[in-house]
Amino acid sequence: MNRHTFINSRKATMMKFRTALIMTALFTLTASAARAGLPENYLKRWDDPAVQKRIDDGIEKNRKSNAMLTIVDAAGKPISGAEVKITQTSQDFLFGCNIFVLGQMKEKEQAYEDSFLKLFNFATAALYWDDLEPADGKTRFAEGSEFIWRRPPPDRVVAFGKKHGLTLKGHPLVWHNGAHNPKWMPRDPDVLYERYIRRFKEIAERYRDDIPIWDGVNESLVCSKDFPLYSGEDRTYQPYVPWAFKEEQKLFRPENLIMINDVTTFNWPSNEKNRYYQQCDRLLKNNIPIEGIGFQFHFFSRKSLDGFMNGDRCDPNTLLDTYEMFAKFGLPLWITEITIGSAGEDGLAIQERITRDIYRLWFSAPKMAGITWWNLGDGTAYGNEGQAGGGLADEDFNPKPAYKALDKLINHEWKTKLNLKSAADGLVKFRGFHGKYEIQVTAGGKTKTFDVNVSAGGPTQTTLKMP
Template sequence: MSRQPVAIALTLLVGMFAAGIVRAGIPAEFRKLWDDPAVTARIEQDTEQHRKADAVIHVVDAQGQPIRDAKVRAEQQTHEFLFGCNLFVLGQLDTPELNAKYEKAFTRIFNFATIPFYWGDLEPEQGKPRFEEGAAYIWRRPPPDRLLQWCQANGITAKGHALLYAKNMFMPEWTVRDDPIAFMEQARKHMAELAERYGDRIAVWDVINEEIPRVAHLDQWHAVPDDYSLQCFREANRLFPNDVKLLINDGASQTHVTTDLCEANVKKLLDAGLRVDGIGIQFHTYGNSFVNGKVYPPKQLLSTYDRLGQLGPMLYITEITIPGTGEDGPEQQAAAVANLCRLWFSTPKMAGVTWWNLGDGTAYGNENNALGGLVDKNMDPKPAYAALDRLINHEWKTNAKGATAADGTFAFRGFKGAYRLTVDALGKTQHFAIHVTDGGKPQKIVCDGPQR
């Protein structure tokens, strides 16, 4: 079978799921939870309210006079919302063909990429960080400069993960493990080096990672001061420009189940007067409990995000793994992806979502057993990829057309993002770029043409 029929089949599968047609491989309890009219109504309502904005275009001639009956077409090009994935294996697959397919699959649906800054692999030898192209090969750890250059070339927003993740297994052998004061001296120097090199080029950073598990498993982490999180955010606040988003990132159960602990950690930082721009929320599920409706039902997710959203910082789903194992695994994964992303996209304070591994076989260690990629080991799309593609590039993109009124205005409501505007007026077809976002003012479009 050619790839085109496969792609059509995958799109039809996702469309059938969204339309509510019976899905044999999807557990009944999952369908019951996610097809709940109260849940679907809220998702639709919040998507319309929070992901769209009103746009007004004012078309005038060179003398500033309004042009009536100009034909206008607005076609959305990009999203304001961040749809992302980690970029950990860019250029590291076995063949040029696989690397090219990886890049094509990435750029088709994602505008956001997570770059790895695990200290142990970034600077295994003290004083010799692996920033630049040509650095020694480490699987899933390409040099950050390569990844950032690729992001810039493809119009993708970059995120650094993480400024400090002091879990022993991800740290260099040469850092101090049992002296909090000495370690923080090393940590401050490390953060300063990252800020100096990337401070104005990487838009988002996880400042610290998995703080709740750290406190619960101190033996697995470097010894740090009691005010570790405060010290880290204080340094990040000092080192990075105000337009760089600073996140505190934590695990799935820590944010969705022990939400009070997550809330307390964020409040501690805010109460100290520190800038916290985002709350990072992991969503790794490695068994079948989610698709069987046993954990993270939609009403719990909505309630959790409502609660965390009241703290002030934006929310980010930072690491997503949904398994695709078993005979029905691909179909179940696609169903989970479609439903979760609809909910996340609708959440008022949500700024972005990040898949953790694009391809099967590119995850960390035995996490590969989950087959959690959106594409298979050959970098060919799975049903889950088709589900995301359908949402991001079709259902959640606006194309509007019409004619200007007597005052030269054309108004529409569309998903937030960048648009290509085509205007037929004064005997010419002209193209313009506009951005649709909250609170946008009427945008004046000046068309060239003969004086009237």
């Protein structure tokens, strides 16, 4: 080996060594960032290979189906070797957020809307009674109504949803919370029942064709004693709950889904001592028409999030056991409100890691139909709930790491994109996430595009006829 060759060889070796060092450093940095600030209690449970396999298997089983496409020519004969480009264009699963500041962000409005539409196909509209009807008989349905922060007129939300193909949910029809009921609300139970029927009727007539999903009763298991319809200590069977579902069912469309929703506490325990499970079981056995079950998942401070990470409640197996138990009712399950904050030391990294972990878990659970983050950007939360820094974006709607993690999951990992060729019998087989697909077929110098749905309960079997 001459001197020139030796020097070049040594340079190449040093370059490889430096590259290896850089890659090792990057891997260590990435792993460190993913674990930053997370207690060993959390990491031990979530990094367990058996847990990750359970989640992966659940996603494969519950969120995907087989599809079989037969490519034929104009005479109906199978085409062998056709090039088939498979692109998923939308998802059946609903990924959402509340849309409480639509049209209220001034110079940040476009950034807000762009951030929303990039991630979400599902939006929760605010129909809180106090702000929807601040004076008896005077409603704020229409565009041009009096401005109230975090309460855009529902007509505006409906128009935005139609324009962008969003599925909408109305929240809530009945809620005991005095802070969100009008000051004029009657205290006499009989009169209040009458007013509720008027409220249901007005909302149903205006929105039942445009808002398909509704929170029929909200947080009844923590009903306050000063609510005029509160009755006794047995919160698992407050009489106003079955009454509300029966009355709502009369006024909304059969295709509307009217669900029950309750607080974070009832994600646990994963056995029949769970009071929410007991309530749903009792309602269904009494033929009360609840059509979905919603779970909130709020941690409104760093202290409460630390408690979650350091305690037994962060255990993924327990959470999955809970959702599998509720799935036995045969109703769609929903994660309806999520706050996972970024406040405090290592807050952004903690929010990113927990968000990715918990979304994967929810996406894997049987009967799960949708997941809704609560406040998209910092500075848009209610009252002191903002102290958690629970936005997926900052106050200017710049994406946080958690937003980017969800973008990777929702828009990349959980969308199917394949390039295949048809077999001798014209058959193309694949397994894909549920949703709408664009299938581009090229054969014999001709290209044609087809629309195909891959749905739960498959397999999908479709014949695609080329010109």
